Amino acid sequence: MPISSVRSHSLRRGVALLSLVLWGAGTSCMPGRESVDDEFETTGPVGDEEKSPGSLTVTPGNTIITVSGVPQTVSFRCMSSKLGDVTSLASWTISDSSVGTMSKGKLMVQPTLMKGGAYKVYASLRGATASVPVLIKLIAPDELDPSAPADAKDWFSGSSGGPAPDLVYPFDQTLMAANVLQLAIQWRAGSGQSVFRVSVVGDTYERSFYVGNSICPSNQCTYRIDDKLWSAVGHSAQGQDIQLTVSGSSGRGAVFGTSNPVKVSFAPEDIKGGLYYFSPTIRGIKRVPLGASKPVDFISNGDETGCAGCHAVSRDGKKVAVEFGSGQTRTGSTVVDGINPKLRAFPLTPSIPWNFAWFNSGGDKLITNWTGTLKVRDAKSGAVLETVQPAQIGGLGLGAMPEWSPDNKWLAFVRYTRASQYDFELTDSGDIVVMPYNGGAFGPAVTVVAAKIGSEVHFWPSWSPDSKWLVFNTQNCTGSCQQYNAVQTRLRLVKAIDDVGQPVSGGAPIDLLAGTHQPNSSNNWPKFAPFLQNNRFAFIVYSARYRYGFAGGSQPQLFMFGLDLEKARAGGQDPSFQPIWLPFQETNTGNHSAIWTTDVACASDSQCPGEFRCIANMCVPRIG
Secondary structure, three states: OOHHHHOOHHHHOOOOOOOEEEOOOOOEEOOOOOOOHHHHOOOOOOOOOOOOOOOEEEEOOEEEEEEOOOOEEEEOEEEEOOOEEOOOOOEEEEOOOOOEEEEOOEEEEOOOOOOOEEEEEEEEEOOEEEEEEEEEEEEOOOEEOOOOOOOHHHHHOOOEOOOOOEEEEOOOOEEEOOOOOOOEEEEEOOOOOOEEEEEEEEOOEEEEEEEEHHHOHHHEEEEEOOHHHHHHHHHHOOOOEEEEEEEEEOOOOOOEEEOOOEEEEEOOOOOOOEEEEEEOOOOEEEEEEOOOOOOEEEEOHHHHOOOEEEEEEOOOOOEEEEEEOOOOOOOEEEEEEOOOOOOEOOOOOOOOOOOEEEEOOOOOEEEEEEOOEEEEEEOOOOOEEEEOOHHHHOOOOOEEEEEEOOOOOEEEEEEOOOOOOEOOEOEOOOEEEEEEEEOOEEOOOEEEEOOEOOOEEEEEEEEOOOOOEEEEEEEEOOOOEOOOOOOOEEEEEEEOEOOOOOEOOOOOOEEOHHHHOOOOOOOEEEEEOOOOEOOOEEEEEEEEOOEEOOEEOOOOEEEEEEEEHHHHHHOOOOOEOEOEEOOOOOOOOOOEEEEEEOOOEOOOHHHOOOOEEEEOOEEEEOOO
16 A cells, blocks of 8 residues: 555545635635635624534535645635534634645635645634645746756657656655655666756646756766755655656757656655664764764774774663674673763773673663673663573573563564574574563563574564564575675564564564565665654665665665555565665765664764754754
8 A cells, every 4th residue: 555545535536737626515616716705704603602612614625725836815614513604713723834824714825835745724613623634736846957958848848759768766666754855866868868857746746857968977867856855845745655757858849758757655754863873984883863964973993992883772862882892802892971972881891791782762771692691781880680591592592683672571682593602693593582571570582483494594683663573684594604794685574572462473574575675785784763653654774785776786885764564464565665775874885783763962063963953962953
């Protein structure tokens, strides 16, 4: 089911080039015409002003408005079950005040409107409220890139049927967030084409961008849409879909060709939070709030220990658990301050090592592992609070890569089925298991996905925000295998906890074919974002080394894809969308292990990217 199904089907009926107001009684009028306004000026019966209005009804039931440089005025009526027509008595509002102003049932939309979208008009009277949906489609002015000739539009006055450009990025069937910008559209030009039209068409937004061939070295074209314009596209289409096409022409009036359309869906909301990820370039950790154009260095060169890579971050970003040194060197691990990483909760010592760690949702405890032993530690002192016993784990009694569920009730980890001395090398086996945790009382591990000895290793489990699903890696593995930057991998999803809170043993994993995009390309380190949208849509970040358009392929880079959990709940369908490359990265370095947080901590604006400022010790977007 496409994301557009979230919207009522009735909102999609009757979308036309002209704005049409659909009245419940079958009468219609054109927005902007005032011929019927007088009948809406009536007032309810005179009487006791405290009298209850009963229930309210607003008409028309569905309104579609097209804005294309002309002001629009649309009238609504409010009927009370007890007082009759109360249009003039009711208080009127619209769900987004930037759309226009309302007075006595009239919505006035200015021609300077910057975005369309799906909204609601509300009428309220003496505690009673009613609403109706309003769909506004913005037909925005053409955008002429400096690379294009002044008469670029005339190059598409001929007939279609010429060579079709090949639109290669973004991928078809992606789910994007409106606040992730820096979109570079890429295509291969058709033979002889020198002027191009990029078209964005959806139920709530339409615009054409004209560009020239100076952006097309060797016929490989890359056009970066201005961030403000792309933000207008995304915020107009939240919860809906758009289609991207590229047309190419060789001359004024010539036959032009048009690419196959690429469908882009937008999440219902902006994506929130930040990412902390390992960068081999600085041998440390970078961090970035989602929506920023560049990351900020958090730890470089392991703060003089040589490396700081494996890390975990508290949900609020205020604490970061870090392994210093690398591998089995036993330099030590500690918890550092989320604002100043030089402030360590306890000193580095070889007696407190871990390769992997994860905070509980309160940030006061850690589940850690070292050479297969799982321990719960105090986040302030590093002291061991509980140790998971081998008999509780089962098998060889060894586990790695633990992650606490957001509700604190479960641990997910990889259970060894063959001995290993290093938590990154699980030889040729590994089960995905979950273990109940009740305030320090562990229960026996339950096998969610069993390994296939000698052929499949499962690892990197990560919990969904509702603590029910796990995303994980499956690696095609024979012989001795290692999981750091593993190559023969794909991403999968499995129901780990059922709807009554019980573990699901031996569940059937769903292959995330779209989200993986290209398997066996070092598709690793998947992590859920900490938020669900509409109790349905989630995002996952991971690293991989495949090409996106004309770039990438040599170094692992961070990608993000959306997940429709309604499809996963229904079963039998791949719930993932195609990924997008996260555009804040350096393209010449490998990036790994992105951990998602609700916030990025800071003490001053200088600790945030330029589009953000520090307020209440959190990086937040600048307004305007």
